[in-house]
Amino acid sequence: MAKFASDAVEFLPILMHGVALTIIVTLGSLVLSTLLGLVWALMRVSGIAPLSWASAAIINLIRGIPIIVLLFYLYFVMPDLGVTMTALQAAIVGLGIAYSAYQAENFRAGIEAIDKGQIEAAQAIGMGWGLTMRRVILPQAVRIVLPPYGNVMIMMLKDSSQASTITVAELALQGKLIASSTFKNTSVFTLVALMYLTMSIPLILLVRHFEKRAGRK
Amino acid sequence: MIELRDVHKRFGSHEVLKGITASVTKGEVVCIIGPSGSGKSTILRCINGLESYDSGDITIEGVRVDRTAPSIVAVRTQVSMVFQRFNLFPHRTALENVIEGPVFVKKEKRSLAVERGRALLAQVGLADKADAHPPQLSGGQQQRVAIARALAMQPKAILFDEPTSALDPELVGEVLSVMRKLAEAGMTMVVVTHEMGFAREVADRVLFIDGGVIVEQGPAKAVLNQPQHPRTQDFLRRVLHPM
Numbered sequence: 150m151a152k153f154a155s156d157a158v159e160f161l162p163i164l165m166h167g168v169a170l171t172i173i174v175t176l177g178s179l180v181l182s183t184l185l186g187l188v189w190a191l192m193r194v195s196g197i198a199p200l201s202w203a204s205a206a207i208i209n210l211i212r213g214i215p216i217i218v219l220l221f222y223l224y225f226v227m228p229d230l231g232v233t234m235t236a237l238q239a240a241i242v243g244l245g246i247a248y249s250a251y252q253a254e255n256f257r258a259g260i261e262a263i264d265k266g267q268i269e270a271a272q273a274i275g276m277g278w279g280l281t282m283r284r285v286i287l288p289q290a291v292r293i294v295l296p297p298y299g300n301v302m303i304m305m306l307k308d309s310s311q312a313s314t315i316t317v318a319e320l321a322l323q324g325k326l327i328a329s330s331t332f333k334n335t336s337v338f339t340l341v342a343l344m345y346l347t348m349s350i351p352l353i354l355l356v357r358h359f360e361k362r363a364g365r366k
Numbered sequence: 367m368i369e370l371r372d373v374h375k376r377f378g379s380h381e382v383l384k385g386i387t388a389s390v391t392k393g394e395v396v397c398i399i400g401p402s403g404s405g406k407s408t409i410l411r412c413i414n415g416l417e418s419y420d421s422g423d424i425t426i427e428g429v430r431v432d433r434t435a436p437s438i439v440a441v442r443t444q445v446s447m448v449f450q451r452f453n454l455f456p457h458r459t460a461l462e463n464v465i466e467g468p469v470f471v472k473k474e475k476r477s478l479a480v481e482r483g484r485a486l487l488a489q490v491g492l493a494d495k496a497d498a499h500p501p502q503l504s505g506g507q508q509q510r511v512a513i514a515r516a517l518a519m520q521p522k523a524i525l526f527d528e529p530t531s532a533l534d535p536e537l538v539g540e541v542l543s544v545m546r547k548l549a550e551a552g553m554t555m556v557v558v559t560h561e562m563g564f565a566r567e568v569a570d571r572v573l574f575i576d577g578g579v580i581v582e583q584g585p586a587k588a589v590l591n592q593p594q595h596p597r598t599q600d601f602l603r604r605v606l607h608p609m
Contacts, residue, residue, distance in 0.1 A: 269416050270453035274467035274519055275443040284470055288457050 156336035160327055167323030168344060174240050174309040174319055179302060181245025186252025191282065193257050204253070211250040216311050219243045224315040240312035248305055255301065259294035260286055292363050299356030303349055310345075320344060367392045367554060368413060368445075368523060373422035375408055382408050383419065384578035390523070395555045397565040397586065400575035401601060406558040407450075409575070410525045413556070414445045427522070443471060446516035450528040452508040454500040460487060460511045461496040464518045472519070479518070486514040490544050506537030510544055523554035530561055562605060566590045574598045 192204035211219075224239040234242065263286050271281040313322035324341035328334050368390040375383040382405040390396050398406045411417035413424055415433035424431040431441055454463050464483040468474040487496050490510040500508050509529055516524050526545065530538040542564050549555055549568045559565060565572055569586040574595070582595045593599045 264453075266449060266451055266453035267455065269447075270449065270455070272416060273414060273442055273447040273449075274515070275439045275471040276467075277439065280470055284466065285455055289455075 153336050153339070156333055157340055160333075160337060160340060163327060164320060164323050164340060164344060167318060167320035168348070170237070170312075170317060170319040171306070171309050171321075171348070174237070174244065174312050174317060175302075175306045177241035178244035178248060178309070179305055181241060182248035182252045182301075182305070185245060185249035186256055189249060189253035190256035190260060193253065194260050195278070208250045208253055211246060214247075216244065216247045216308060217314055219247050220311060220315050236312070236316045239315055240309070240317045243315075244305065244308060244312070248301060248308075251301055252298075255294055255297045256290070259290035262293050263289050295359040296356055296363055299352060299359050303352045303356070306348055306352065307345060367427055368556070369423070369425045370409070370413075371423045371425075373409075373412060373419050373424060375405075375412060375417065375419045382578050383412070385422070386575075386578075386580060387422075388573060388580060388583070390554060390556055392522075392554055393552045394570045395549045395553075395557065395568055396571045396573065397569035398556065398558045398573045398575060399560070399562070399565060399601075399605075400573075400581075404575045405578045406575050407527050410447070410527050410556060410558055413525060414442050414447055416447070439471075443467070443519050444522045445525060446519050446521040446523075447525045447527065448509070448512050448516050448529050450531050452500070452505070452512045452532070454508055454512055454515070456500045459497050459499055460492060460503070460514075463500070463511055464514045467515065467519045483514070483518060486517050487511070489517075490514045491540070504537060505533045506540045509533065509541045513541075513544055513548075517548075523556065524548070526555065526557040526559070528558050528560065530559070560605065562590060562602070574601065576601070 189204045189208055192200040193208075195201060220239060220243040223234060223243045224236060227234065227239075267285050267289065268281055271285040276284065309319060310321035312319055313325065316322070318326070320341055324337050328337040331337070370386050370388045373383055373386040374381065386405075386409060388396075398409065400406050408417060412419045413426070413431065415431050415438045418433050426441055426445055429437060429441060432438065454460075455466065458466065461480065461483050464486055465474075465476070465479040468479040468482070469476055484493065484496060487493055490513055492507060492510055492514070495503060495507060495511070500511070503511065513524075513529075529545070530541050533541065538561070542561060545555070545557070545564070546568050557565075557569070566586055571583060572586045572589040573580050574582040574589060574593070574597075576597050582589055582593060582598045589598065590602065593602055
């Protein structure tokens with residue numbers, strides 16, 4: 150235990166660099182996945198058939214490809230097509246695209262859960278589609294969508310570790326590098342696990358808060 | 367003001383409206399009565415384009431109602447609707463519900479809309495509930511807010527789709543009395559209702575609809591007190607003497 154404590158003191162500063170990148174990757178891909186997910190969801194519920202089909206196709210395409218393959222594609226294949234990104238950029242874009250499919254399905258479910266009478270009431274006072282969405286549907290859907298959204302945040306935090314496969318030195322990769330150079334596997338990976346857990350706990354509490362709020366009418 | 371000419375509407379293989387021809391003049395109160403599933407609500411929903419119709423014409427002051435045309439927005443700002451289940455926006459207060467249309471659709475100045483909104487809430491007896499959210503209000507209060515929301519659009523006519531059918535019996539009166547005042551003030555109203563007392567006292571004309579056609583129509587007292595058609599007689603007997 151004393152040995153673990155001294156290892157922790159020694160490795161924590163290096164691992165904290167990883168934490169910073171983990172947070173950047175998570176936040177960046179969270180923003181991107183939310184924006185893309187909202188676009189896919191609105192296309193899906195637009196009532197315009199080609200948009201709806203395109204959205205369904207995009208979502209299924211994304212869902213059917215493993216995140217790691219998507220990351221390899223962006224980082225190793227795209228340069229051949231003339232699009233070069235840094236590892237960090239590729240990680241954010243890859244995770245953002247991958248998770249946009251789940252965000253979209255969550256948003257769509259939230260939008261479709263709103264009573265049809267709300268849409269009719271909005272139409273009856275002359276609102277068009279955009280205004281109905283912005284003023285009536287989305288503000289109500291947010292409550293429904295937030296608890297699962299919080300869960301997606303937790304999953305994204307953990308899946309940001311996949312960025313290690315394309316050389317982003319976030320927490321998991323930092324841990325692996327330290328472990329392979331010091332052979333202190335137990336100390337290092339225990340630390341890494343505890344640090345992910347520490348970052349997850351506020352998010353878990355946030356989800357619980359969202360759930361309570363959604364339960365209240 | 368509102369003209370329907372040979373309007374047909376089908377849902378799949380079921381034809382709900384089989385040629386409805388009717389008109390509502392300015393300032394008139396017309397009640398539509400008839401059994402469930404007879405197409406009463408569908409007529410209202412076609413008039414403001416919530417539902418499309420398959421053939422015939424519906425015009426409002428000469429403008430044809432077409433829910434796919436851009437003109438539908440203008441139609442809807444001129445003809446308001448009050449729903450059976452109120453359909454208030456639950457995330458906004460009573461006052462916000464009322465000013466939503468004026469501010470965001472008609473681009474009215476907010477301070478002006480608020481002032482008018484408060485006056486309208488007072489008019490329906492809810493001046494003290496301006497900041498309440500719909501779930502905190504009774505059904506009767508919600509429906510009165512919904513009427514204020516419809517009035518806020520300064521419509522030329524209001525369509526009421528069974529406005530008291532979802533209410534507890536003791537709350538029906540407060541909504542009907544607001545509607546009666548509107549009628550007395552000269553508002554053009556089309557009301558789908560099962561409240562025969564209201565129809566008899568307030569309506570200028572009554573249309574009896576059954577099976578997607580107008581079976582009988584005429585001055586309210588004539589249709590309700592001396593119905594000519596056997597189906598009207600049968601319907602009224604069952605509504606007025608359910609036991």
